[in-house]
Amino acid sequence: MDSIKACFKLDWPGFTLDVDLALPGRGVTALFGHSGSGKTTLLRCLAGLERASHGRLEFKGKIWQDDKTWLPTYQRPIGYVFQEASLFAHLNVLGNLNFGLKRSTTAQRVGLEQAIELLGIGHLLDRKPDTLSGGERQRVGIARALAVGPEILLMDEPLAALDLKRKQEILPYLERLHDELAIPVIYVSHSPDEVARLADHIVAMDGGRVVADGPLVETLARLDLPIRLGEDVGVVLDATVGEVDSEWHLARVDFPGGSLWTRDRGVPTGKHVRVRVLARDVSLAVHHPEPSSIQNVLDGTVESMAADDHPGLLLVRVQIGASQLVARLTRRSAAQLGIAPGLPVSVQIKSVALME
Amino acid sequence: MLTDSDLQAIWLTIRLAGITTMILLLIGTPIAWRLARSRSWWKGPLGAVVALPLVLPPSVLGFYLLLAMGPFGPVGQLTTALGIGTLPFTFWGLVVASSFYSLPFMVQPLQNAFESIGDRPLEVAATLRASPVDTFFSVVLPLAKPGFITAGVLTFAHTVGEFGVVLMIGGNIPGVTRVASVQIYDHVEAMEYADAHRLAAVMLIFSFTVLLAMYLRRPKPARGD
Numbered sequence: 399m400d401s402i403k404a405c406f407k408l409d410w411p412g413f414t415l416d417v418d419l420a421l422p423g424r425g426v427t428a429l430f431g432h433s434g435s436g437k438t439t440l441l442r443c444l445a446g447l448e449r450a451s452h453g454r455l456e457f458k459g460k461i462w463q464d465d466k467t468w469l470p471t472y473q474r475p476i477g478y479v480f481q482e483a484s485l486f487a488h489l490n491v492l493g494n495l496n497f498g499l500k501r502s503t504t505a506q507r508v509g510l511e512q513a514i515e516l517l518g519i520g521h522l523l524d525r526k527p528d529t530l531s532g533g534e535r536q537r538v539g540i541a542r543a544l545a546v547g548p549e550i551l552l553m554d555e556p557l558a559a560l561d562l563k564r565k566q567e568i569l570p571y572l573e574r575l576h577d578e579l580a581i582p583v584i585y586v587s588h589s590p591d592e593v594a595r596l597a598d599h600i601v602a603m604d605g606g607r608v609v610a611d612g613p614l615v616e617t618l619a620r621l622d623l624p625i626r627l628g629e630d631v632g633v634v635l636d637a638t639v640g641e642v643d644s645e646w647h648l649a650r651v652d653f654p655g656g657s658l659w660t661r662d663r664g665v666p667t668g669k670h671v672r673v674r675v676l677a678r679d680v681s682l683a684v685h686h687p688e689p690s691s692i693q694n695v696l697d698g699t700v701e702s703m704a705a706d707d708h709p710g711l712l713l714v715r716v717q718i719g720a721s722q723l724v725a726r727l728t729r730r731s732a733a734q735l736g737i738a739p740g741l742p743v744s745v746q747i748k749s750v751a752l753m754e
Numbered sequence: 755m756l757t758d759s760d761l762q763a764i765w766l767t768i769r770l771a772g773i774t775t776m777i778l779l780l781i782g783t784p785i786a787w788r789l790a791r792s793r794s795w796w797k798g799p800l801g802a803v804v805a806l807p808l809v810l811p812p813s814v815l816g817f818y819l820l821l822a823m824g825p826f827g828p829v830g831q832l833t834t835a836l837g838i839g840t841l842p843f844t845f846w847g848l849v850v851a852s853s854f855y856s857l858p859f860m861v862q863p864l865q866n867a868f869e870s871i872g873d874r875p876l877e878v879a880a881t882l883r884a885s886p887v888d889t890f891f892s893v894v895l896p897l898a899k900p901g902f903i904t905a906g907v908l909t910f911a912h913t914v915g916e917f918g919v920v921l922m923i924g925g926n927i928p929g930v931t932r933v934a935s936v937q938i939y940d941h942v943e944a945m946e947y948a949d950a951h952r953l954a955a956v957m958l959i960f961s962f963t964v965l966l967a968m969y970l971r972r973p974k975p976a977r978g979d
Binding site for chain 2: 447471477480543
């Protein structure tokens with residue numbers, strides 16, 4: 399189902415972009431990388447805001463760019479969300495929303511009303527941009543991009559310019575987009591947390607090249623991911639809430655191969671959720687451990703091992719049923735326990751992050 | 755109070771400044787836009803040419819314009835061939851000269867306004883399906899409005915204050931080329947100090963009022979966000 403084929407070569411002083419990609423035509427694809435990795439430039443090439451000297455771009459069978467063709471930005475059926483909301487200062491919120499709507503000829507997949515409802519900005523329509531908070535501005539920016547009825551939504555770090563509180567304010571809306579939008583979304587981010595929450599597919603970039611590319615769950619479980627994540631190394635599991643224990647305020651989430659207990663966040667039973675388990679929160683024991691404060695203990699088998707960023711550390715991938723977890727151990731403890739592929743182990747998980 | 759010839763001179767001055775401002779809005783806007791948006795090598799030379807009237811003595815500018823528009827100059831031969839005759843010592847000759855003389859006062863504020871808008875609003879407009887021309891009228895013009903007001907007021911006021919170029923190109927023909935500044939000069943030459951005082955006061959009050967109005971409503975710089 400790859401409906402976006404992109405191939406760009408771009409040479410700037412001190413920076414080259416060289417990518418050849420096929421991106422899925424649905425779901426959220428994260429372009430992930432550190433600053434300077436070329437992810438924003440790639441997004442701008444997709445939008446036609448940047449013109450790669452050699453490029454070919456095909457969207458759902460239509461050529462947007464090749465040696466002979468160049469479709470200017472304003473003729474591409476895209477929605478684009480900039481890092482700063484970049485609202486038009488001379489128009490109020492409704493004027494900003496209507497700007498693209500008036501000019502768009504593409505089918506209204508997400509109409510204006512729906513965009514306003516989805517982003518919760520109905521009470522802001524008469525306001526001028528300079529009277530809005532940063533978070534409100536960005537919500538208007540997202541609604542404005544949706545109101546044109548795009549066939550693809552491109553988002554350039556929409557949360558990067560916001561502080562933590564504003565981020566928390568917007569993330570739920572982005573998660574709703576993820577659930578309710580039928581069009582593909584390309585989401586540029588340098589935040590592993592946002593990627594883990596929102597993405598279905600990940601394209602990791604470094605130095606203007608794609609270094610890893612695949613479905614999120616499988617890609618994050620790779621030990622050879624050639625991009626430094628540091629403390630953020632970890633996996634994401636697709637899970638379902640199986641039980642809510644109201645006495646202890648805990649919720650049980652079931653994933654293929656086991657289940658985990660986590661704080662009850664009010665998510666109803668049966669709801670599909672994502673669970674993020676960081677490698678630093680996973681430890682391994684060879685014998686079944688003594689009862690301890692750690693509630694989540696699972697049985698698994700060591701699948702593979704790889705060096706970590708620090709020479710004293712190792713990353714160990716453990717197979718648990720159909721799922722995989724990654725644990726970070728010191729090299730010494732791995733040697734003392736005799737950790738090796740095929741070894742049955744008890745996996746202790748200190749902390750689990752539940753994401754709707 | 756003011757004599758009939760004073761009022762005639764003032765009216766002529768207003769007409770000259772108004773028409774010049776209109777013409778320069780049409781000519782100066784595209785020039786300022788190209789200067790603001792271009793990264794080409796000719797940006798420097800063009801900017802320098804536009805700024806020349808700021809530093810050239812009006813007599814130098816007037817001299818060259820006189821030669822160009824005179825019967826043997828290229829412009830003069832063109833206008834003669836078109837049956838208009840030659841432009842020096844006519845009102846329209848003054849308009850042409852004023853348009854050169856006041857060009858930087860139109861172009862520079864506009865260029866600043868366009869530059870301060872930056873790339874982002876244009877990119878946003880493109881992602882919202884606006885063609886470049888559409889973007890210019892629906893985004894750039896409204897955002898640059900303070901710049902247009904400044905440029906218009908400065909151009910008008912500067913043309914009102916023109917003297918040297920008028921003398922070189924227009925001479926001193928009542929009702930045709932005798933603008934207020936020349937009229938004052940005449941009064942002084944004729945030792946009519948009382949008349950000179952009255953007209954000079956009108957000019958002073960006008961200039962001060964215009965500048966005061968502009969400084970009081972000192973516009974916030976146009977921003978895209």
